[in-house]
Amino acid sequence: MPITLPTTLPAFDVLRNEGVMVMSPERAMAQEIRPLRIGLLNLMPKKIQTENQFARLIGATPLQIDFQLIRMSEHQTKNTAAEHMETFYRPFQEVKDEKFDGLIITGAPIEHLPFEEVTYWDELCEVMDWTQTNVFSTFGVCWGGMAMIYHFHGVQKHMLDHKAFGCFRHQNVSPTSPYLRGFSDDFIIPVSRWTEMKQAEIDTAPGLRTLIGSDEVGPCLVEDAAHRALYIFNHFEYDSDTLKQEYDRDVAAGTPINVPANYYPDDNPAKPPLNRWRSHAHLLYGNWINEIYQGTPYDLNDLGR
DSSP states (O other), rough: OHHHHHHHSSSHHHHHTTTEEOOHHHHHHHHOOOOOEEEEOOOSSSHHHHHHHHHHTTSSSSSSSEEEEEEEESSOOOOOOOHHHHHHEHHHHHHTSSSEEEEEEOOOOTTTTTTTTTTTHHHHHHHHHHHHHEEEEEEEEEEHHHHHHHHHHOOOOOEEEEEEEEEEEEEOOOTGGGGTTTSSEEEEEEEEEEOOOOOHHHHHTTTEEEEEETTTEEEEEEEGGTTTEEEEEEEEETTHHHHHHHHHHHHHHHHOOOOBBBSSGGGOOOOOOOOSSSHHHHHHHHHHHHEEEEESSSGGGGTTO
């Protein structure tokens, strides 16, 4: 089954040209089926790129997805056209009376700030509390995952002395988890962050279970069953060239940056990078969607009762 997107959203044509099944809202309304309502709270500056990345993953499942784009109410983006934001996004305060089967909270390039100094932190705390009554399952990604694990459990992020940047081997440390169904024992995941979570601190927080970890870059995917949430600190959703874009940007700006590790063939930036994580990315988000489908109430109004 397809993902439902407005036909004028850039992701509609991008995904259709890639062979992903997409459907207009008008056609979806004519079908006698309840699609899963998945919201994307998009905190990234490149909104359209991020929309494409997550829509691609959740649109590859055999279920119909009603994809809703959400933004913080007061924060104004400087990197995406105001017309795009006005056309396709709704502020959180406008959707907070609605119910969702799933919500993705993206990362944000504000790792250096203490959480409480983020301008929209109070509203984000409201969002995270709201998920406990209005969302069946929440997926926090990178900074979004760090914000959630801090908010619910007080687990702190820690600054690194150098950026964790590249493609790193990770291990499947919980092979019986339904979220890792079909996963290999080890695999590659793109990483791009200046902060880390410490496994020892996660271990002391009741109810948290690490599913994926790395000897090089630490814990990656953590399940929080009590809050119906997953926290992932790395970037399965990245396109093949996302790390290249970040590297080229910093080189052009004269910002000190290492060549992303294990990314370019022979570590040579002149060679096009190869995507070695795509299949596991689809597995993870497909498993998440499947778990939502198996457990979410048919009548979303039953959420929170």
